[in-house]
Amino acid sequence: MIRYLKRSVVQATGALSRMVVKEQSHYIIPRGRTFSVQYSLPKLPVPQLEQTLKKYLETCRPLLTDDQYKATEQIVHEFQITEGPVLQKLLEERAAKHLNWLSDWWKHVAYLDCRDPIVVNVNPGMVLPRQTYRGQKEQLAFAAKFICGVLDYKVMLDEQTVPVETLGGKPLCMVQYYQLLTACRIPGIKSDTHVFISPYDPDKPRHINVIHKNHVSFPGHVLDL
Template structure:
């Protein structure tokens, strides 16, 4: 099959679609991150003491003594440690959080192992008995509607301010949960954050490895009804009875390998448009096929469900029915027993 058609993505457009939605803004709550206390820089002596305590379980007495001498030299007056500490203090004065970018880049974006298992979490909703496929889709539409309701509250600053005791906490992460996507790049990945000037109005539904763009906001500026969402889900299932090429499984690859494949896919204008739709959507809804014999025979169904949430079951399972770079993707299985997310 030609590469131009690998990422075929039909668009399910609701008739109530309109270009305007509520913009995410800060008002009286929550406070901007710049108004909150900045992350303090620990004094050099405290940092070195913590370092020495942390290595004690892993070294013998001789190695510990050598390390203590090196730490003492590093932290001496006029030494390298003191000079670096001054640079760190200066960085803290000029940034909201001196650690945030370093942590994001080093712990996540520069980490080259696959995001599946190594970094991406997954969780399982409480068990819910489902008696029919119609009820499955109805349940999925409820989850989507609830997520959109949360988005409206978030955009309207109706989410209660989180605090630690009397102190307000930074809530900027709430505005990055929906619509954010990790973009593969060699050496260091990038983050594609929501565009406040052109906010996303769609989700992406995945079934049989086929990706559907589903517009979920109406001409009144708010989300469409649960009934309309349900109708869109039914259309997606109806139009994707054949299994498409497993492009989604590329997102589970080593990051440099996926970066190269992403670059090749992006050379096609059609694929580029599809990638944009996936990367900018509010979240993904993954509608999986029937469970495998191993999944049905699993002694602990919640453990089995958690594994499918974490990695999708591999190339013989539903790992291609995913886009692991998205911050949020909800999985709906077809065993007529429960819904996971």
């Protein structure tokens, strides 16, 4: 995801001489290049209980002493013949009703429920190569080009021209791209809320936020679409 965004930014900032929702589980996604294979993707499978427990033990092994590992093996064995099958059945029932049985849980546990500072711990970002400016004018020019690159990527998202990501030659789910920009996180006491505004909303935002040394400014419209 970040790769394509970075590519747009790099193309826009290549040389100074070139400068002239409420949270929802499902979104209505129109068909386009970005989502050309979305509806043909298989559902996320539920691993077999034995496979999950085997992976758990493999993960624990480097962290435990021999005695601790033996005790863990005993607990896992008991779980496999008692609560394990019951919970496995519940997971399989959930998987039958959802395209991705894990995504909502993962979003909350890994992101929205996290009470640590979100900068660095949760939020993605990019580090650009160090720039040398001959004055404030060049610095502002570079910032303007950077913004143009991000907006070019935003237009690609809205027009659904972002290529489908693949892994090992197989297409990946692209829904997360649809929620990348014009989205924000509303803080809560125990859990935050993810708000996403559709590009088809007539009141969609067309501005950007500029944050510098804890000061936030809101420039005028930068996207006229």
